[in-house]
Every structure is written in C-alpha cells, then in structure tokens.
C-alpha cells in the first residue's frame with residue numbers, strides 16, 4: 141500500500157470576476173521513506189498541489205489519502221516548509237523551532253531537548269538565543285527545517301525551500317537535509333523548478349504541465365545516483381545524461 | 397601602520413559626526429532663542445499688540461504666580477489625566493474593535509461603509525451630544541478623547557492585521573493552529589509597530605478631543621483656562637495654557653517613543 145495517495149485531484153480558484161483551473165486530474169503515489177520531486181513551469185500549480193496535500197486547501201475534486209485514510213479523518217501530522225523561511229522575527233531561534241509543539245500544547249522538556257539536538261545536528265546550536273535577522277539566509281532556512289522536523293511529521297512537504305539561496309549554500313543545504321531525511325526515513329515531496337536539484341535529491345520526479353497543471357511525465361531517477369549524496373550525484377556521468385532527458389521534456393512543455 | 401590609519405579615519409569620522417550634531421543643536425537653539433527673543437522685543441516695542449500677543453516675560457510671570465499659589469497644577473493634572481485616559485482607552489478600544497473585525501470578516505464587510513462615514517465625520521462635532529448624554533463630567537471629556545482616536549485606530553490596526561503575510565498563517569496552520577492561536581502568534585505581534593505608530597498619532601488626537609471637551613464643559617483644566625482667558629480677555633493666560641499643552645504633549649510623545657524603542661529593540 142502506498143504511503144501517500146493523491147487521487148484525481150482537480151482544483152479551481154474562484155473569484156467574482158473569473159476562475160482559474162490550477163490543477164486537473166492529478167494522481168500519483170508515494171512510497172514510505174521515498175523522496176519525490178514535483179517540477180514544472182512557474183504557475184503550473186505546484187504550490188497549490190502541495191497545499192492540498194498538506195490539507196491547507198480543500199481541493200475542488202479528488203482526495204488525498206495518507207496510509208490509505210483520507211486526510212480529514214485523521215489527525216495527520218504533515219510538515220510544510222516554504223520557499224522563504226517565514227521565521228517569526230520577534231521570537232528567538234529556539235522559540236521559532238518550538239512553535240509547533242507550543243501550538244500543539246506539547247512543550248515538554250524532552251521536546252525542548254530534542255529541539256536543541258536538532259539545532260546542533262544542523263550545525264546552528266550556538267544561535268539558539270539569537271533572533272532570525274541576525275542569521276544568514278542559509279542558517280534561517282535550516283532553522284525552518286528544524287521547526288518542521290520537531291513535530292515528527294509523517295510526511296514532509298518542501299516548497300522550493302532552496303530557491304532563495306545562493307548556489308553554494310543551496311548545495312550544502314541539499315546535502316545536509318537529504319542526510320537528515322534519510323536518517324529519519326522521512327517520506328518527502330519536494331517542489332522545485334531546478335531540474336538538477338530534483339535529480340540530485342529524489343528517487344522519482346513528477347513533471348507537471350501548465351494551465352491547468354496536470355501530470356506530463358513521471359521519471360524514475362537512475363539507481364546509480366539515488367544512493368549518492370546530492371553533491372556526489374551532480375558529479376556522476378549518469379546525472380548529466382539524465383538531466384538532458386528531463387530538460388528536453390520540460391523544455392517541450394515550456395515551448396507550448 | 398595601517399591599523400593606526402584606520403583608527404585615525406574612525407576618529408576623524410566621529411569628530412565629523414559630532415560636529416554635524418552640534419550644528420543641528422545650535423540651530424535648534426538659535427531658532428528657540430530668536431522666536432522668544434523677538435516675541436519679547438516686538439511686544440516691548442509695541443510692534444505687536446501686547447494685549448493680544450502678550451509676551452514671554454508676562455507669560456513667565458503668570459506661570460510663576462500660578463505655580464506659586466498652586467492653582468496651575470490642578471488644571472494641569474486634570475487635563476493630563478484626562479488626556480492619558482482618553483489616549484490609552486482610545487487606543488485600546490480601537491485595537492479591540494480591530495480584533496473583532498479581523499475575527500469576523502463578514503462583520504467587517506457589513507460595517508465597512510459605516511466605518512468610512514464615522515472616520516470622515518469630524519468627531520468633535522458630536523461633543524454636545526456626548527455631554528448631554530453623559531453629563532458635564534470628566535467622563536464626557538474622556539469620551540471625547542476616546543472618540544477622536546478610536547475610529548482611526550480601528551482602521552489602521554485592522555488594516556495592519558489584514559496585511560500580515562499569509563505565509564506566516566500558512567506556517568501556523570501547518571501545525572494545526574486555531575484562529576485564536578494564529579492571532580496571538582502572528583497577527584498581533586506582527587502589528588506591534590503599527591500599534592505604536594497609532595499610539596503616536598493618538599497622543600496628538602486625544603489632546604484635541606480633551607481640549608475641545610473642556611471648552612464645552614468643565615470648570616477645570618487647561619482647555620477651561622483657555623476659554624476662561626478668552627472670555628475675560630486675558631490672552632496671557634491663553635498663551636500660558638497653550639505653551640503648557642505643547643510641553644506636555646511633547647513629553648507624552650517622547651514617552652511613547654521610548655516605549656517604541658524598548659519594544660522594537662527585540663525584532
């Protein structure tokens with residue numbers, strides 16, 4: 141049984157003047173512990189799809205099942221990481237990390253200890269009493285990751301989490317995050333418009349077509365690079381070959 | 397060697413800045429002295445009518461006299477307390493209204509035209525009605541102070557509530573936050589700067605409300621002194637009251653700015 145099932149999702153944004161069909165008949169499955177990337181042209185509905193999977197938007201049609209059960213029927217714990225960190229500037233780093241447990245009224249000593257461990261693990265333990273504006277973009281995005289992971293989400297959704305960072309920081313973070321996610325055997329869905337990132341990070345890539353967003357093609361990332369760290373994967377000869385394949389496909393969508 | 401040079405440049409920069417600052421203070425001082433000096437001089441030379449414009453020395457003498465017999469302090473205290481009450485309550489009630497509007501988008505849509513009308517209306521014009529309704533007491537005067545500031549506070553704070561980045565709400569919702577938690581964790585703290593700038597505006601507004609309130613009723617307070625001075629044609633008294641209002645309004649403004657610095661430091 142698939143861990144996450146997205147079934148016949150369609151979504152319409154309605155307003156008084158007009159309507160936008162953002163998604164049409166999206167169906168796919170994600171296995172437990174696997175890492176799936178969604179790529180596609182800007183405006184093809186990636187954020188919308190992720191918000192639907194997170195249960196933040198009710199789709200016009202279709203349903204999302206987590207471990208075979210509809211989202212609504214369970215108190216599912218889904219982590220969501222946004223393009224920008226959206227750390228609360230008036231809270232210290234540690235309080236930002238603990239916002240989830242705070243909201244869920246679950247702020248025990250063991251959770252606090254775990255937050256510290258997480259911060260140490262991602263290499264920013266010493267900043268715990270700083271405020272977000274004292275940190276660099278890369279550090280802030282790490283804090284956002286810690287904030288998302290602290291509640292032990294069953295499923296992790298990442299909406300272009302690296303796109304606001306410079307290239308070097310992004311490569312480092314990809315490595316770090318993937319390592320942590322593999323350690324926790326985390327099931328994850330990543331949205332990106334960066335083909336290289338999708339190949340380096342994931343086991344499977346879902347290519348979305350635009351207006352309305354629908355699945356154009358699903359790629360399985362070659363075994364040789366799935367096992368590698370994102371940085372090493374980018375060095376592998378198979379990587380550039382596969383990159384070409386995906387790029388051609390994406391390009392043909394954008395040409396239309 | 398180069399380190400010494402850096403140090404030197406830094407010293408030079410600091411000296412330059414200090415000099416600029418001193419120049420600003422000097423000019424501020426010159427304007428102050430010039431204003432009161434010329435006022436005094438023109439009045440002595442009768443280039444301006446001393447009966448109407450009085451003179452700084454006469455105002456000062458009157459102040460010393462009234463400070464000596466203690467009568468000015470009563471007026472000052474009453475107006476000061478009324479203003480602080482009007483200002484704090486106006487801001488607080490405005491924030492509460494804004495919260496209610498944020499809580500119920502439907503209510504805010506329904507009330508929208510009424511809020512626009514209320515905001516456009518000159519609130520002090522409601523003074524006579526308030527005084528008849530609440531009686532010629534401090535309550536009425538404080539109510540005037542509240543009235544002039546409450547609507548604009550509501551509008552400003554509500555606007556800032558609505559403008560909080562939706563993605564903060566998304567983050568909180570991903571942790572299953574309810575509406576109250578979203579308000580407490582994101583909406584309210586994100587709007588603190590707006591609330592403080594509203595506070596600053598309200599310092600000025602509540603003085604307007606209180607003074608007009610005192611014009612209309614009351615037997616004490618600086619507004620009363622102005623009206624009384626006007627009726628007995630003692631314009632020295634009017635000007636003394638005006639200067640006192642200016643000084644205390646400035647002090648209140650400084651206090652609010654101090655609070656602002658304290659609160660904004662941590663963000």
Ligand SMILES: Nc1ncnc2c1ncn2[C@@H]1O[C@H](COP(=O)(O)OP(=O)(O)O)[C@@H](O)[C@H]1O
Pocket residue numbers: 153154160161162181182183184185186187188189
């Ligand atoms: N809240 C909204 N209201 C109306 N239309 C929206 C809204 N959010 C997104 N859209 C529209 O839906 C489409 C998909 O948007 P989005 O999911 O943000 O795409 P992506 O993340 O792939 O760039 C776009 O055409 C966008 O204009």
Ligand SMILES: [Mg+2]
Pocket residue numbers: 186187188
């Ligand atoms: Mg997007």
